[in-house]
Amino acid sequence: MNILIITQYFYPENFKSNDLAFELKNRGHQVTVLTGLPNYPEGKIFEGYGFFKNREQTINGVKVIRSLLLPRGKGGGLRLFANYYSFAFFASVKAFFLGLNNRFDAIIVHEPSPITQYYPALLMNKLWKIPVYFWVMDLWPESLSIAGGVKNKFVLSYYTKVIKGFYKNSEKILITSKGFRGAINEKGDFNNKIVYFPNWAEDAISEGSKDFPIPPMPEGFKVMFAGNIGEAQDLDNIMRAALQLKEKKNIKFILVGDGRKMPFVKEFVEQNDLHDTVNIMGRFPVEAMSSFFDKADVMLVTLKDDPIFNLTVPAKLQAYMSASKPVIAMLNGEGADNILDAGCGFTVDAGDYSALAETIVKASELSSEELQKLGSNSRKYYAENFKMSACISNLENIISKKA
Template sequence: MKILIVTQYFYPENFKSNDMAFELQKRGHDVTVLTGIPNYPEGEIYDGYGFFKKRHEIINGVKIIRALLLPRGKGGGIRLFLNYFSWAFFASLKARKLSASQKFDAVIVHEPSPITQFYPALTVKKHQKTPVYFWVMDLWPESLEIAGGVKNKMILNFFTKMVQHFYRESEKILITSKGFRKSILEKGDFNNKIEYFPNWAEDTISSGDLNYPIPEIPEGFKVMFAGNIGEAQDMENIMNAALKLKEKENIKFILVGDGRKMPFVQDFIKEHNLQETVYTLGRFPVEAMASFFNQADLLLVSLKDDPIFNLTVPAKVQAYMSSGKPIMAMLNGEGSENIKEAECGFTVPAGDSEKLAYEIETASQKSKEELDKMGMNGKTFYEKNFRMEECISNLEKIISKK
């Protein structure tokens, strides 16, 4: 098939759109990606890229077309708005030119926020009647209201109508969490369009290089958090749990990643003298994760106690499972249920730092054999439910049925 993937984020940014494009191309499909100039998450354009540099590339056989955008900068509300809509506008212009020169069999929209990424796909559909498959990874306008702090009813109603329009224009709506179904059905009768299409872990995590060079990790019982350190991840309660365990000097919190809440984390560490038990290592490429996870005793995942997050399964749940390490989860909903079903770790309610501290201390006292068994339970569950090969095979079946 001749497939167009529409997404604001693509390689060298680290998103599932990379795996999807490269794997589909590898399987013999002709894949084009319409994307933006890489600037996530730091908000600055990556070295080697620019408004007049590397706007067209071919990587692993995939044709990449980069539309202009205003970089997200430090991520303030106005700057994010301009980032989202500038890309949607310029990518729609690119989509119109593409529609005139190429005929696509399917358009796949990869949508972590923002929802506006659908616009260029809609342009192609209007010109070619090409079916659009909408991979929803973030619910709008709920995400805008809860994570973005937008309370203005006029703005929320505007985005609700936008979302409803996009759902109506979709051939299928692919959801990463079964909990998304409720939100989507509240916006219209889209039941026959919904298909479950979960996240997977990168091969570099599930079978990566355990000897990839990483900084020295301190000795002790290592509780590792890897990924975005942002508002949604409830760093306040992770830090509160670390404070409660301050006297348990054998327990070390290792934070691998960066994000908007990193300044808060670093200030908290200084204010409460946690330098001996909490370590911030910064951001590393996905290729380094297997090496990091191999050093961990427990992998930590968390989300705030908000209705939208209770419907979400963080992608790191699958990544953690694939590593064969036990998981400590401070979240509600489907992600927590997956961990319980797999018997691969410990779960506490979202926002409960006291229980988190208690369960981490409990885990630190378990034998290596007990922890290893949990880890292998998770890996087995991952292999059965979340391997990329099976997910992409399912995607091929979905987009081949019109």
């Protein structure tokens, strides 16, 4: 098939769109990616890219076309608005000419946020009737309200109407969490369009080498959090748990990643003198994750206590499971259910930092054999439910109308 993937985020940015494009190409499909100039998460255009640099590339056999956009900067509301809509506008212009010169069988919109990434696909669907498969990884306008802090009723009502139109226009709506089904159906009768299409772990994690050079790890029971350090991940309560465990010098929190909450984390560590127990590693490429995970005793996954996050399964959970690691979770909903079903760790209610601290102490007292058993359960559940090869095979069936 001749497949177009539309996404604001693509290599060298680290998103699932990379795996999707390269794996479809490896399976013999012709794949084109319409994306923007890479600038996530730092907020500035990556070195080597620009108005006249690498606007068109071929990466691993995938044709990559980059539209202009205003970089996200430090992520303030107006700057993000400009970032989202500048991509939507310039990518729509690119999409028009792509549609004139190509015969695409399907368009996949990869949407971890914002929904404005859908506009170029909408244009191509209206002009050339190309079916659009909407891969929903973030619910709007709920995410805009909760994670983005937008409370204006007019704005939320506007985006509710917009997303209804996108759902109506889609051939299929691919959801990463089963909990999304109800929230989407509240906006219309879309049940027959909805298909469960979960996240997976990158091969660099699930099958990766453990020899990537990383900083030395502290001695002790290592509780590792890896990924985006953002608002949704409830770093406030992770830090409160760390403060509660301040005198437990054997327990070490390891933070791998970066994001909008990192300044808060650094300030909290400084103000509360947590340097002995909280270790900030910084951001590393996905290829390093296997080496980091190998050094951890347990992995930590958290989300804030909010209805939208209770419907969400964090993508890092699949990564943790693929690496055969025990998991401690401070979240509600489907993510917690996955951990309990797998028998691979411990869950506490979202926001309950005292219970998190107690659970970490409990886990630190387990034998290596007990921890290894939990890790084996993680890997088994991942292989049965979240393996990339099975997910992409399912997607091929969906877009070829066989499922």
